[in-house]
Amino acid sequence: MEVESKQPRLSGATDAAELRIVMIGKTGTGKSATGNSILGNREFKTCLSGSSITTACQLGIKTRFNRKISVVDTPGLYDTGMTTEQVTTEIVKCITMTAPGPHAILLTVNVGRFTDEEHDTVKHFVNHFGEGMYNYLLVVFTRADELVKNNQNITDYVRGCPQSLKEILELCHNRYIPYDNTLSDSRLELQVKDLIGKVDEMVNRNNGNWYTNEMYEEAKKLMQRREEAVxxxxxxxxxxxxxxxxxxxxxxxxxxxxxxxxxxxxxxxxxxxxxxxxxxxxxxxxxxxxxxxxxxxxxxxxALHAALSRPVTVTTGGGSRCSLM
Ligand SMILES: Nc1nc2c(ncn2[C@@H]2O[C@H](COP(=O)(O)OP(=O)(O)OP(=O)(O)O)[C@@H](O)[C@H]2O)c(=O)[nH]1
Ligand SMILES: [Mg+2]
Missing domain, CATH: 1.20.5 (Single alpha-helices involved in coiled-coils or other helix-helix interfaces)
Structure with a gap:
């Protein structure tokens, strides 16, 4: 599958001030809302309804905090009305849209129940982008306002979260951030700065490297080999x-x-x-x-013998009888 995009590409400038981000996650987990807050404007459409709003990858670029920040919003998996394969074909475009590749892949997860679908979403991305994607992954726990409402903090939430989520967090070196898209502009800006700080830490840890198309091609080959083996x-x-x-x-x-x-x-x-x-x-x-x-x-x-042994009496003419023996 050739990765291509009709969206404008970044010039390829890769200076430290530049930040390229891809949003991924299950439908309705706040990818577009979080992308908007990072860019500081309503670049991507968001909606209250449970059904998927974003159906195609979209690139938003903004210079903010002295950084050239580009964000690619992607369609969510599940409840999209599209097949998982169609969504995947679309999401893969995010790599070329952030050419030479994203510094950070932000996985949005609603705080609350971490469902099997959420877990499968992550597995699906890892299958397509390879285990190496964990090095660039940061979990954004959206709807953090609900934690506040429930008098819970993120540390307690993570401590009590399902094992499947803990495993994902461990694989991405426990990089996560609580995120509330309902905050006022000024507080939202502080939150974005926190998020960017986390991303920068990750970029440093990765020696300034980003997820590349080669990594994707490698993962694709691996997946093909796995599929062939299956x-x-x-x-x-x-x-x-x-x-x-x-x-x-x-x-x-x-x-x-x-x-x-x-x-x-x-x-x-x-x-x-x-x-x-x-x-x-x-x-x-x-x-x-x-x-x-x-x-x-x-x-x-x-009988014959008896008959033969009986004497035969012959009467002669003189009236005398004689026996024949
Ligand atoms: N309370 C609350 N609502 C949020 C938060 N983040 C997003 N939402 C709401 O959740 C709904 C879904 O958000 P979107 O940003 O459209 O979600 P998405 O992941 O882009 O969804 P798809 O494009 O359909 O995949 C919207 O109504 C948002 O306003 C948050 O932190 N707190
Ligand atoms: Mg969206």
Whole structure:
């Protein structure tokens, strides 16, 4: 994705007096209002409604406190009516709009409940801008007036804030500032000076360096590599699932085939047994028949023998009888 902007760019002057700031955060957390207070005029549109007002990056430049201050206001994430991808494409423009890069990335967070969406917002930016962005991050706790109303101070608030927020604060070296956009002009100006002081401390810590386009390109490559790795992992998982299903299917088929073969064997055995029984029956009846014939032959022979052994009496003409032996 090529980073480009139709907005006017800074001349590229990078003297110490210059300060380039990018506002990021969830929708409605006060990015535009805070950007306006830093510039000291109503450069960006803000609104009371919960839905997103800022839909495109906008650059405001003002010379204030002897500094050339440029602020890029960005669209918020969530409740924007735009997809996260669309918002990200737009937000990425903030880097070229602050060319050669922003000294500070101000993350606005409303004091109060730090939601999962707020946490995801930060993670989303870190995914796109890389872990290196923490070096340039300052958390601006907007709606600090509510802390005052609740007799709370920022230290207590941070001490009691969710672990996910504490982790973010730790990663950006505990750089945060309470911020009240409802203050009167004079007090607002003092607050802006405090904020700029914090930003300057951060710039010093970064040896005067700023977040650069190269860092972004590096983060983009890293993200692409991560996405590729995730895609590859998903693909491998999918292939593993398909293979597992195929193996299961083959196993079932083998089982069915084995069962069928067993059934056929049982049937064949049964048919064999029937056939053997039938043959045995047939052989038995044939044996009985043969026995009968033997018996009959015996009877016949016996009768013949008896007949032959009886003396034959022949009556002669004289009335005498003689026996033939
Ligand atoms: N009470 C109070 N209200 C604030 C403060 N900061 C901002 N607001 C209000 O919160 C609302 C949202 O502020 P915006 O500056 O428009 O918020 P945003 O982050 O730019 O919102 P999107 O452009 O929609 O992403 C507005 O009504 C502001 O007046 C603050 O410190 N205290
Ligand atoms: Mg806005």
């Amino acid at each position: 895609k590859q992992k998903l693909k491998e998982e999918e292939q593993r699932k398909v293979k597992h299903l195929q193996d299961e299917f083959d196993k079932q088929i083998t089982l069915v085939e084995k069962k069928q073969a067993e059934q056929l064997l049982v049937q064949a055995n049964k048919a064999n047994e029937d056939r053997v029984a039938q043959l045995q029956k047939q052989m038995e009846s044939e044996r009985r028949l043969a026995q009968q014939m033997v018996d009959m032959k015996k009877e016949h022979d016996k």
